[in-house]
Amino acid sequence: MEYQPRLIEKKWSEWWKKHQVYRVSERPDKPKFYILNMFPYPSGAGLHVGHPLGYIASDIIARYKRLRGFNVLNPMGFDAFGLPAEQYAIEMGIHPAVSTEENIRRYRQQLENIGLSFDWSREVRTCDPKYYKWTQWIFSLLFRHYYDYDADKALPIEDLVKRLEKEGNANIRAACDDDTPTITAQQWNDFSEKEKQLFLLKYRLTFPEESFVNWCPALGTVLSNDEVKDGVSERGGYPVERKRMKQWSMRITAYAERLLRGLDEIQWPEAIKDQQRNWIGRSEGAIVRFPVQGHDGLFIEIFTTRVDTIYGATFMVLAPEHELVSIITTPAQRPEVQLYLKWVASRSERERMAEVKRVTGVNTGAFAIHPITGQTIPIYVADYVLVGYGTGAIMAVPSGDQRDWNFAKAFQLPIIPILDSQKNLDQAADPTKEGRYINSGIINNLTFEEAVPVLLQWLEQRGLGRARIQYKLRNAIFSRQRYWGEPIPIYWKDGVPYLLPENELPLVLPEIDKYLPTETGEPPLARAQHWRYRPTPEETYEYEYSTMPGWAGSSWYWYRYMDPHNDEAFCSQEALAYWRCVDWYIGGAEHAVGHLLYSRFWNHFLYDLGLVPEREFAKKLINQGMIQGRSSIIFRAKESFYEEYLWIKVLKPYLDSFGPMRIPQTLAEESFMYDFAFATNDLVIEVVSWKKAEKIEIVRQRAEADGKRLLVLFTEELAADINAHEKTANRIRQALHSREPFFMSEHVPEIEQLFVSYELTAKYSPECFSRLHVDISLVSEDVLNIEEARKRPMFQKANFKVGPEGRFLCTYEIEKMSKSKYNVVNPDDVIEQYGADCFRMYEMFLGPVETSKPWDTKGITGVQSFLKRLWSLYVGADNTWLVQETEPTRQELRALHLTIKKITDDIERFSLNTCISHLMILVNELRDLKCHKRAILEPLVVLIAPFAPHLAEELWHRFGHSTTVCDAQWPAYNEHYLETDRIVYPVQVNGKLRGNIEVDAHATIQEIEQLALRQDFVLRYARANGVKKVIVVPGRIINIVV
């Protein structure tokens, strides 16, 4: 019987479901293995072939680990809050919960179709109140804690209150707002309740603060930095502006150092770790204070990573937003400074980014006093200094910093070399740290390493500076002015935010009439009628109206899978003690600094509270690459195409030989008045759409006035006759000979658009065409099926200009799979044709999981015939069972065990594409050997089970087993079968392969050497110069140097 994947796959996926084969529970007798895919967002477009890449890979690992005796947790769920569902709700009026539910249903169905071993009884959804109750609960914990640097962990806010009552905050080293004043115990105790609460907000790990945010008016919401791309919202593409708003914030900066250090203890790709390190952006440097001349006690505080260059500081620069600008600017400079500030404010972030090279700035007229030399240096304002970084002010060292150098050149400021190794300072800045200092007072002749401590000590003693570690990392804004997210469990009383008591959780998302901000600009939740907090019948408070961002629910979800239905806790301590953390985490690299950093932050926090057992939640991370789409592109003629067409295809070739007439040599020559004019004939030609009647009339009147005869050619008729140039040529000839003054067709075809086959486009300027995506189902081998295409609305009135072979060619582009690019391939279709096992194996066979590659079914037949061949080892014609009980030969055992070894090694190092090659090699060999022996074929079923589970299950049961192949045992590798009596050595001469010799496996190095030297092919080379050296690498290779 032939291999029939659809029958087998249907049968076993139902059997698995019925017998709950993938159900998992805590099993203290077995070692655990927790493998997790990154939380998918269930988009309305459904799953395409790119999505399952990581799921298939992790499924193979999960099944393999189970066969190796591990108790494997392999769950799946949905990150179900988010903007697309909300956008859909706004447009269609459908509740996001409804569309989300529908999307999830479709996703699950598609996932089940692939044969993935998810334990669906553990599915979680972030939008389920039973789930987000615990997201809100973790938020509450963050609100109730602060970060103490001495303890180096989060502590309850009550601890802080006790210390404030006793000693004020002078000796408290804790993460807090920059503007936190130093207070005494007395002051604290004198605070009113409101003042106390507002003061504590400066310490809480989540807190509301005024901050600059990316406000998106079209969405009525605020977006985080990574949701903004090129100044527009990533989803939807709406404009975004900087706006100051009150937002909930997460004090992730408190954890900067630990997030950085933690990277050393996890096996994540270096690229991801580097990105996180850059994002955290730790820099060691110094804070230095520069007094302002004429302003007693006023300092400009700067941060520098190169305090050693301080003698080269020849001016200072403040960011335009810096608060000292207005204070220190001299009256004479004030108008100019104000003008500059106004200009800077008018420029968007985008413009500022686009003009990196341009140097702008203005002198404040004020001077700073250099803290070491005492010299005065001018103070400028310039927008290359950013208010959000460091202190918003710099000491400018033009000899060492290129931007300072550019500024100094533009404003003719001095450039002082400070190291004897600095070169070409008239060309560019030289940021070297090499050499010894010059022009540098107390550090002259010292090296970089020697100079820094000397300067820091000098500055510190005089109170002018100190060492400082600075992070680029900013606190994370946590509110969204949206509906479809977790409500923040906060109510407002007298302008102070209070936490909702734990027994009020979950605070359930209320129903609202429409999913838009209110008329007064408040978030959508403000629309909810009667949605107020009423702790007692007398009290009524407003809830917080913003909701949590997308990353809230995904920052702890891996714990919920451990114990998904627990109503008493986010996860039981027993489940936590057993599963502990994720062993292998698989997902896209695009989450490197969003999800993966925020998740680590929440995990560190939960760890501080003793709620979870591990500091880092994912021990090993693997990034799967994207499977890109291969879009088909077609070319649509624009207006200007018709002029070029007329010139290239009609006028030039058909009229060249035409007597005394001369047509313009280039298009530019004559075309400023008419599209075409003839040098020795009074005819002019105008190309125009018949719809532009008014334009025809204007041209006609002009031709009359000029005494020219006019031929009007409609783009529509050109489009219709595009495959027959001579027709147009004849019309022009007739017009040239005629004495009629005006030519125009009376019947014009109704053709809207002309599409041009790809190979023809090279002759015309690129501006002649628009590039359009065409549905890849209409295209095969880059040839468009014109008949099918005409059935689509976009092509109903189209004409196609085909190539010389009568075919219409498209070009292609490799890009992200997306509905809008018409390049989506649905796994269901591939599975329908080839089966799920084939689809799974082919996705893996394509290449390393980590690499991105375009989807192409070209090679899938190779995997298909491999599966057929494998099947035919077991099952013959008429469904006969071919397996025999004969003793296997040494050769067969050797082939099997070699494969066991290779596959085991390769799965462990996550090289799944090569595993499939090894299986192919084994099956090819067994087929050549006509091997149908149980001792070989039964272990082979287990080897293939992680990759093709349906097929393996079918064969496993045909072997007479009644339990699932998932609980079989991974075959043990026996080295004994790989031992051989004879070894073939490749023999090189001077590193070049010249031949092979076969030697006894137990031969000594000397024996091997002697044998090699006797070979003809060696002697041929050795004779001339004699042998200098022989290298024998046992079991590997021989190299003879002559």
Place this chain on the structure above:
RNA sequence: GCCCAGGUGGUGGAAUGGUAGACACGCAGGACUUAAAAUCCUGUGGCCGUUGAGGCCGUACGGGUUCGAGUCCCGUCCCGGGCACCA
């Protein structure tokens, strides 16, 4: 500009410093067949030569280390990803 990952046949890709191109697609030739599909067999990096004869070149480019380099080091070019006036 900075950081990271890459560059191997017509294609996807393989190769702990040890026979470059495994495995597969495609292509060419052949077998089976009335035919097609399916299946099977043979060949397939380039150039020169041969018809059981081998040689030269070859992993983006130029150098280096090594008995031996796709792999390690230095420099250049190109493609991709990330960050981007970060003091």
